[in-house]
Amino acid sequence: MRTKYCGTISADDIDKEVVICGWVNSRREHGEHLAFLDIRDHTGVIQCVVDAKNVFRSETVVKIKARVRRRPEGTSNESLATGEVELFDCELTVLSEAAPLPFAIDGHHETDEQIRLRYRYLDLRRERMQYNLRLRAKVISAMRRAMEEEGFLEVETPLLWTPTPEGAREFAIPSRLQPGCFYVLPQSPQIAKQLLMVGGFDRYFQVARCLRDEDLRADRQFEFTQLDLEASFIDEEDIRSFVTKAVIDATTAATGEESLQDYLSEIPIFTWREAMERFGSDKPDLRIDTEIVDLGKGLEFTSFKAFQAESVKGLLVKKGACYSRSKLDQLIERAKALGAKGLVWMKVIPSSDDDEAATAGDISKGSKSLESPIVKFLSSEEVQYIIDSTSAEVNDLVLIMADSWKLASSVLGQLRIENCPSKESSKRFRFCWIKDFPMFEGLDEDGNLIAAHHPFTMPHEEDMDLMDRDPLRVRAKSYDLVLNGWELGSGSIRIHRSDIQAKVFTALGISEEEAEQRFGFLLKAFSYGAPPHGGFAIGIDRLVAILAGEDTIREVIAFPKTQSGTDLLTGAPKQISLKQLRELNISVKGK
RNA sequence: GGACCUGUGGUGCAGCUCGGAGUGCACGCCGGCCUGUCAAGCCGGAGGUCGCGGGUUCAAAUCCCGUCAGGUCCGCCA
Structure with missing residues (x-):
């Protein structure tokens, strides 16, 4: 039907005849005898010179047989990949007319997600979704290749599985042939893949759909996709190396940046304990440099009651001394919302000669002063210890929490994410x-x-x-x-x-x-x-979302559901007919 | 189960604090003009249950209560 994709037409095609198919992206009319149609397909846009009777509404699907020529002197468009050339002598066929659209396809302004999802097929035409889903395909392809290179075999496992009540809530599927009995959709192929190990397929993988009937979030849908793998006669390090290869190959394929390989291939390993100690989280964001500091040692014999706890920890907020009193109060409220009993703040400020504030105490060397509601309860050694341990400098803020080890760590870990800047760097x-x-x-x-x-x-x-x-x-x-x-x-x-x-x-x-x-x-x-066996599962939706720079996995899923589990495009879930219910031996109670 | 944010012509926003006629901007749509534009331009026009219901008030997009939808988060997610 076509001989060329729109975005691939170049000066090499000048004087050639081409046939293109696509959507009217935009039109510019100049009177009866001159108009421009930009025709779009997934590769890009090409300008066609037509007369006014061949102007159609945006998103009309057309086929155009035409010749390629260089644009007249001074009219080429450098911001367009095909901007050097245009199609003329156009023989235009309307394949399908488009009604006026509920929203514009060209993404010059954001459209509400609710409307995007209701018309997802239109949303998918937009550059963002075209990019994201093509990126997703690249990632999955690279992962498959990586697994196959390591000798893994792709095996499919059942979607209609047996209930194994544990963990996530399962989706139940009624059995027609066994009245009153149910299959469930797998939360993951966990048990099936272990059975494959017993079955002698010693390196298995699958791009597997998993289903969990739990509340949805930005990074959670009912159904999601994992690169699921399992191997026999291996240890932890083997698994890590398989997975590392898969994610690095995927990342490199997605970005096209071979240069990322160097730092990517050295993935740091933390024990859970160490991650909690240093980052206050079992999923630390390493783009943030700041780490949580244990202050237990220097405050072991403190007379300040609030610091006599299982654990005393500090967090440095660079340049945080400018925080207003209400901002600091918000931080304390936030800490309390996260389960803390309280939070202590300490501002490091330049010392001034007429420093007379009751809350301010001079520290050695005279260049730094402290402003904090609790400084009067601490000895100068203890204060100095806190400053030194956190490497606090003038204009910084130190947050201190004394509580159980777990709470002090996790609360400061959350405050770290919310208040400490992540570094702009090539290490995205x-x-x-x-x-x-x-x-x-x-x-x-x-x-x-x-x-x-x-x-x-x-x-x-x-x-x-x-x-x-x-x-x-x-x-x-x-x-x-x-x-x-x-x-x-x-x-x-x-x-x-x-x-x-x-x-x-x-x-x-x-x-x-x-x-x-x-x-x-x-x-x-x-x-x-x-x-002996072990395995792993990589959340593909999440990986692709991060690689695409998106904040939610819905942006990398063709037809996602809303937070309340509905599909705004189809209207699912819906009631089914009484006949269907009867066949399934199901009766539905009224609300 | 809970907390918070959002809802205004087809789209995106402003208006809401301090109640006074559906007021404004940009895009789109319809009609007209226009022979080198490229998110074309110019002129004109149509298009609204201010999510829905109730309350307060002489008067509600605006204040209050409830509710629905979408989102972010807590719980939940071995």
Whole structure:
């Protein structure tokens, strides 16, 4: 039907006849005998010279047979890739007329997301979505290639799976042939891929759709896509190297910048404990340089009651001394909203000769003064210690929290993200690994431990003896991949020995009968010779969103749902007919 | 389940604090003019349940209550 894409026509085509197809992007009329139509396809735009009777409304789909010529002297358009040439002698066929559009395709102003989603097919025509979805395809393609180069085999697993009540809420699918019974859509192919390991496919991967019936967020949809992988006879480092290759290849393919390889290939690894200590988060944003500082040592014997806590930590806010009193009050409120009892601030200001404020105390060397509601409760050594530990300079602000280790860390970690500037640098993509997560998160109402991951995660061998004595200190052989403060994926080495599995089930308060009922088929599979194995899953939507510079994964999904789980384009979810319900043996209660 | 933000011709915004006639800007749409524009330009026109419901008031886009939709977040997401 066509011989050329619009955006690819160049001076090389001058005097040639071409046939193009596309949408009317814009038109400029100059009277009866001269008008310009810009025709657009996904490659770009080309100007066609026509007469007025061949002018059609924007977004009309046309086919144009025409000749290419150099534009007349002085009329070329340098801001257009095809701006040197134009089509003339146009034989124009209207393939499909367009009604006036609800919003403009050319993105000169933002359109409300609600309207974009209602007319998603129009939104998809826009450059932003064209770019994002093509970027997504590049990323997935690069990942597939990376996995295949490492000897991984792509295997599909069922969407209609069995309920394994744990973790995320599942979507249930009623069975027509087995009345009253349900399949569920998989939260992830976790168990299926472990069965593939038992089945001897020792390197598996899949671009897998996962489904979780949980509340939606900017980085969470009901359905999302993972690069899911699992391998046998490997250790943690092997998994990290497979995943590293996949994400670096994907990033390089997406950006086209080979130069990124150098810093990307050295992904730092933090233990969970270390990440919490230094960044106050298990998904630290490394684009922010500032780290949380432990002040426990120098304040060990402080007489200031509020600082007599399990943990005292400080956060330096560069140039923060200019914060107003109300801004500081907001910070304290924010800390309280995050669960803190309080927050102490300390401004470092230039010392002045007529310094007489009751709240200000001189520190040594005379160049710095402090302004803080609590400085009078601290010794000058303690104050100096805080200044030195945080490397605070004149015009900086120090935030200090005394609380439990976990709370002090996580609250300052959140304040770090909200108040400390991230560095503008060439290192746009800051990956890191977090490993050695705690095996258990805490206790539930019944006093049972709560698994931090799924119950098949292998504990560290050297922590096995803690399982009975101090289970909360047991570290798991699990690892997360983090990019710019987003959790990109996680994985673990799995338990393949029944004695360890039994211990973990016991710790979690899962009885033998219950384990048998929930995962019996998996445990049975493990009894017939299961290889040591482990794996990982990378959130592709999140990765692509970050690579595309988007704030939500909806921008990299063709047809996403709203926060309340509806599809504004189709109107789903909808009621189904009584006939359908009868076939499924389902009756619906009124609201 | 909870907190906060948004909702004004087809689109994007202003108007809301301090109530006074649906007032304004840009784009689009319709008609006219225009032979080198390129987000063309010029002239004219049409287009509104100010999300919806209630309340306060002589008077509500504006203040109050409720509700719906969209978003951000908490809870939730092994």
